[in-house]
Amino acid sequence: MATTDGVANGMTEPCDECGIETLHEVSVQLVTEAADGENARYSREPYRVRECQRCGNRDSQRMNNV
Numbered sequence: 001m002a003t004t005d006g007v008a009n010g011m012t013e014p015c016d017e018c019g020i021e022t023l024h025e026v027s028v029q030l031v032t033e034a035a036d037g038e039n040a041r042y043s044r045e046p047y048r049v050r051e052c053q054r055c056g057n058r059d060s061q062r063m064n065n066v
């Protein structure tokens with residue numbers, strides 16, 4: 001899925017699958033998370049999603065877990 005609203009963000013980053021630095025498309029998505037427990041709280045957390053333009057591998061990393 002390569003829909004971009006305007007800005008395509010190309011970055012060269014190491015890819016786990018390729019084992020080398022490749023061009024990645026980087027975007028930020030809000031992911032709805034369900035918290036564990038009885039009073040299920042849902043929160044939307046920003047994730048940094050990157051997709052390798054060589055092999056198509058995607059991974060996401062939560063941005064505010066510091």
Ligand SMILES: [Zn+2]
Binds near residue numbers: 016018019052056
């Ligand atoms: Zn790759």
